[in-house]
Amino acid sequence: xxxxxxxxxxxxxxxxxxxxxxxxxxxxxxxxxxxxxxxxxxxxxxxxxxxxxxxxxxxxxxxxxxxxxxxxxxxxxxxxxxxxxxxxxxxxxxxxxxxxxxxxxxxxxxxxxxxxxxxxxxxxxxxxxxxxxxxxxxxxxxxxxxxxxxxxxxxxxxxxxxxxxxxxxxxxxxxxxxxxxxxxxxxxxxxxxxxxxxxxxxxxxx
Amino acid sequence: xxxxxxxxxxxxxxxxxxxxxxxxxxxxxxxxxxxxxxxxxxxxxxxxxxxxxxxxxxxxxxxxxxxxxxxxxxxxxxxxxxxxxxxxxxxxxxxxxxxxxxxxxxxxxxxxxxxxxxxxxxxxxxxxxxxxxxxxxxxxxxxxxxxxxxxxxxxxxxxxxxxxxxxxxxxxxxxxxxxxxxxxxxxxxxxxxxxxxxxxxxxxxx
Numbered sequence: 352x353x354x355x356x357x358x359x360x361x362x363x364x365x366x367x368x369x370x371x372x373x374x375x376x377x378x379x380x381x382x383x384x385x386x387x388x389x390x391x392x393x394x395x396x397x398x399x400x401x402x403x404x405x406x407x408x409x410x411x412x413x414x415x416x417x418x419x420x421x422x423x424x425x426x427x428x429x430x431x432x433x434x435x436x437x438x439x440x441x442x443x444x445x446x447x448x449x450x451x452x453x454x455x456x457x458x459x460x461x462x463x464x465x466x467x468x469x470x471x472x473x474x475x476x477x478x479x480x481x482x483x484x485x486x487x488x489x490x491x492x493x494x495x496x497x498x499x500x501x502x503x504x505x506x507x508x509x510x511x512x513x514x515x516x517x518x519x520x521x522x523x524x525x526x527x528x529x530x531x532x533x534x535x536x537x538x539x540x541x542x543x544x545x546x547x548x549x550x551x552x553x554x555x556x557x
Numbered sequence: 558x559x560x561x562x563x564x565x566x567x568x569x570x571x572x573x574x575x576x577x578x579x580x581x582x583x584x585x586x587x588x589x590x591x592x593x594x595x596x597x598x599x600x601x602x603x604x605x606x607x608x609x610x611x612x613x614x615x616x617x618x619x620x621x622x623x624x625x626x627x628x629x630x631x632x633x634x635x636x637x638x639x640x641x642x643x644x645x646x647x648x649x650x651x652x653x654x655x656x657x658x659x660x661x662x663x664x665x666x667x668x669x670x671x672x673x674x675x676x677x678x679x680x681x682x683x684x685x686x687x688x689x690x691x692x693x694x695x696x697x698x699x700x701x702x703x704x705x706x707x708x709x710x711x712x713x714x715x716x717x718x719x720x721x722x723x724x725x726x727x728x729x730x731x732x733x734x735x736x737x738x739x740x741x742x743x744x745x746x747x748x749x750x751x752x753x754x755x756x757x758x759x760x761x762x763x
Contacts, residue, residue: 474756507753515744516752528744535741538721538734546722547713550680 355542356443358465359383359533360451362458363473364503366485368519372473373452375526376533383448383533386439389415392430405435423453423460436464443467448537455509462512469536471529472513476520478503561748562649564671565589565739566657568664569679570709572691574725578679579658581732582739589654589739592645595621598636611641629659629666642670649673654743661715668718675742677735678719682726684709 363369377383389405391412400406407415412431416424424433434451442449451461451468458470475481481503485496510516515532519525540546569575583589595611597618606612613621618637622630630639640657648655657667657674664676681687687709691702716722721738725731746752 474752477756504757507756510753511746513746515741516746516749517744518752518756528740531737531740532744534734534737535721538723538738540717540719540722543722546680546724547716550683550713550724551710 353544354446354537355544356445356447356449357533357537357542358439358443358449358451358461358468359536360453360458360461360468360470361473361529362453362455362471362506362513363519364475364481364506365499366481366488366503367473367475368484368522368525369452369473371522372519372526372529373450376529377450379530380448380533383450384442386434386442386449386451389421389424389433389435390430392432422464423457425454425457434461439465448533455506455512459509459512467541469515469532470513471515471517471532472510473525473529474507474510474516474518475503476518559750560652560743561750562651562653562655563739563743563748564645564649564655564657564667564674565742566659566664566667566674566676567679567735568659568661568677568712568719569725570681570687570712571705572687572694572709573679573681574690574728574731575658575679577728578725578732578735579656582735583656585736586654586739589656590648592640592648592655592657595627595630595639595641596636598638628670629663631660631663640667645671654739661712661718665715665718673747675721675738676719677721677723677738678716679731679735680713680716680722680724681709682724 361369361373387401387403387405389407389412391407391409394400394404394406398404409431412433415421416431416433420435421433422436422439424431439449451458453461461468462470475484478500482500485491485499491499517525517528517532567575567579593607593609593611595613595618597613597615600606600610600612604610615637618639621627622637622639626641627639628642628645630637645655657664659667667674668676681690684706688706691697691705697705723731723734723738
């Protein structure tokens, strides 16, 4: 019996703790893979083509996008980034689970272009807590923090497009819920085609 | 924010290990309740009306059934058993999670009469394993074992009506998956009405 892989799509306003939760999930489940994106930006030192990204020219990217090659794509600060649709489908058919750490617009495109997947939205416990976390982590300047806080309500407003809602109030509990979503979702019949037949078949073998 | 309770409905062919899994789930999550069924059978020693069952006459039961009082009901060996629909709805509205340990026909009725719930089907690892477990547990005579084994394929054939499929090959892993389904399902938006508004509201409070 071939198990189908599942797409686990995770979105959250910046400062919710998404990266920490994803890091823990990947450490506990190294079988989860990421898809390799296409990008028009130049490779950074140490980045390898086909491993970290597929590096392509803007001209190439635009023609791929026009052909419907991408399950989702976006332009960020003048560079394009895209997720190749067929490569994802191939991985899922091999039984590979794939995680998408993506923004709400990307998630909306994925949902429209793929007919599967499990969409998780992470909430901060409150807007006040979000602001505090962004200020405490000392990685962003004031302008960036202000922009991230201003963006959050718009992102949260799109949360009703998601299948699961997790409030990251307590990190351990939020992780427990995220892990549960991943494990539970994998037991849906759509990922186990032919299970009843397989059980019956083993009756004949016995 | 009022969380809505969830209905967790668990079905399995006899001998799959359902009772053991449910026992573990209730021990870890004492907050999960059972609904109190109505029955026409006589109380056994120590059973209290309104606590173990609501004991009613056959005449009463039939008229309640005719009024649509039950979310599901069945006649077993001449006695009737039924789950009161409004009592369940009231518990769910109070935020109570309710577990249903029920047969596939009961689950089908529940699904038709309630517009919510999470339906889990447990599979034995194989028909041969099922037979072995029924024989090993020494609780049933040969005729009962034969009937249970004969019933299993028909029950398994109805598994495609369920939301989650768990194969009880390894008890600890099956329990982990069942627990994940329970926890994950509780993070669905339908159980957390108004969460985005609540997060926003706390912005104003801050």
